[in-house]
Amino acid sequence: MAEKVDTLIHARWLVPVEPARQVIEGASIALRGGRIVSVGERDQISVEADEEFSLDDHVLLPGFVNAHGHAAMVLFRGYADDMRLQAWLDERIWPLEHAWVDQDFVRDGTELAIAEMLRAGTTCFSDMYYFPEAAARAACDAGLRAQITFPIVRFPNNWSRDADDCIHRGLALRDDLRSQRRLIVGFGPHATYTLEPKNLERIATYATELDAPVQIHLHETTAEVENAVKETGERPLDLVERVGLLGPTLQTVHMTQLTDADIETLAATDTAVVHCPQSNLKLASGIAPIAAMRRAGIRLGLGTDGAAGNNGLSMMREMNAASLLAKISNHDATELSAFDALHLATLGGAIALGLGDEIGSLVPGKSGDIIAIDLSELETQPVYNPISHLVYTACAHKVSHLWCEGELLMRERVLLTLDEDRVGAHARAWAERISKS
């Protein structure tokens, strides 16, 4: 008698990510209790399923892991472009945040961002923004996986008075959300220039004690490093090392300014790096030395950053940018192949967030975090190798189905846990108020 499963999905192609570069044609994948029980060619899998999907023009792959962002900021998308980073922050973003950011803003903005991420195949995102309790609630309700890193800054803002207040509120949130299996709450120290060394020390102590992830913006620009040296005599990375933050639970974001010795240090301490190529390009921040970091074995993920700067939340665009940028900056068209970019956006990100045993590839035992992409459009014809199209042609708008922990969150591009009309109406209402101000 055939084994019983909850969900059985058949598809034209399946890219498990492990083993590397494999494409299974005529594939099936079976899920039970939210977990993958078998993956292979269709005739090798004989099970009985409560629900069955036949996706004849589609490729199945692990859901994307967006390893860095500020979801709610999507409500500022396109408000200010083509500006230098510091002017953009000082003159536009920070005044906007002071004027508008509150619980409702973060709730509505995060919902819009989640809707966009789900529609582009992201099943797990990392977030760092004010009112993280509102973002966490939106993620819980939508049903995707999230790492909520509560922001820690020394200056007063609409959410908190100072760094200690941030930590206090964040730890309370961590406590509240203990039972949420798809959520992880970690520390989000904004940057070394928005915190005191003593704050960073305190974060290192707590994070070690709690074994919690820490995500920090680090070495985003030359100016960040130069200013730190001028003002304190110490580079941000050296400060982070000195206070004891480097290590397996630290996720450093951007990292465009690195020496060979820095790369050795990151590898030796098993510190993770999150690459945000489109953000780095658009803000002219610099180019993270991804090729060298890969060779050094550093755990690397990929992130969209916030859509106020970037200006979208598609990991497929991010894979494309990562690959093209790696090629041109290394003068070598063989750098960061299509598969390498896909790895960064899935398993690489999962490993960088400490979730490599749970998600990031389609292998038995892992969680059923799966997406289907329809490759039947003219824009993705012909198909010699579906992995190429995932990275080099535009098909993010053709993500058709998405499962998180075996739960179907999108079917034929219709979101099942979010009301798209309501999300869109809220976004328009915010834009109208903000535009008039």
Place this chain on the structure above:
Amino acid sequence: MAEKVDTLIHARWLVPVEPARQVIEGASIALRGGRIVSVGERDQISVEADEEFSLDDHVLLPGFVNAHGHAAMVLFRGYADDMRLQAWLDERIWPLEHAWVDQDFVRDGTELAIAEMLRAGTTCFSDMYYFPEAAARAACDAGLRAQITFPIVRFPNNWSRDADDCIHRGLALRDDLRSQRRLIVGFGPHATYTLEPKNLERIATYATELDAPVQIHLHETTAEVENAVKETGERPLDLVERVGLLGPTLQTVHMTQLTDADIETLAATDTAVVHCPQSNLKLASGIAPIAAMRRAGIRLGLGTDGAAGNNGLSMMREMNAASLLAKISNHDATELSAFDALHLATLGGAIALGLGDEIGSLVPGKSGDIIAIDLSELETQPVYNPISHLVYTACAHKVSHLWCEGELLMRERVLLTLDEDRVGAHARAWAERISKS
């Protein structure tokens, strides 16, 4: 009594490109006899129209001008990626072309490319490929505007014996197509390394005599320039200048390797340049100094190049890549703003192809080459400035309507002059045959 027009289009926004950076809210545009008769706010335009369109969530803009490509090569899309340019050509593309390229291949491939280009808002494209008569026929039937530059190479291929044979066939095609108002036939010398100097001299003579455009790949890579110097003692650009090709009818493509003196020469001779950022990135060819060329006043267009390398034909992706690349390579986030990129992809390209009086902006007297893009999706919310979304967010798949010379070629994303099912079936059939070989 109200004036009578053929077509009247109302839209939420209209970006005429001239004047620069203008966005008209609540706009209308009226067309008669294929030409624009008026553009402005809706209540300023009082006409009676045979056909009227109300596009409430849309932005209207001039159709994109794809100033360089090899349309039929889309049938090789994704066949070979992540390879160095010379190996990619020697080991993959040239053997494939030898095995497969014929009239039918070019006809079917060009139709697929045209379908993709129309769906992404391109109303005018430049082409350079074997069997240009088949590409020209496909363009005529589809109804969009095209510059067909017949390829000229010295080596025998499936279409021609040698350079003289190419010129002979090409001039016959030019003669055949004299009456086609939306087509221009020009010379497409492939590159200095695939032709003899005497061929280039002859092309210069004919092109001057006929006042015909010439498009050539030039200074694509460091290796191209170095090999030429090693083998002939002369850089390709210097050779092109010596044989008399530089000037207003020449369109040089790629141009990643340029000195300040070269930029002065191009400006002084009014030679046009076509920038292909995604192709240059993916093949790690180099970075064209667009910022310096813009400051020098050089006529600049934007091209996708062939989809065998690039791997798509969306000018919106090209605008995005051009802007991000200009920013990072100049270490300045203010370089090539969203509007500047839009200008390159519309009026800039039109001027580069010598069509600046006819197309490229929405002003009275110009041809009605117009597209509408629906900005109502969640991915393009909120809308503070539609120009930002055209360049920085992914909305090529939301091009809804397209007119060329006032003729509607796409309505609500349905192509009216091409059978999408047939085009897709042909593409699949080619891929099956090619895959099995």
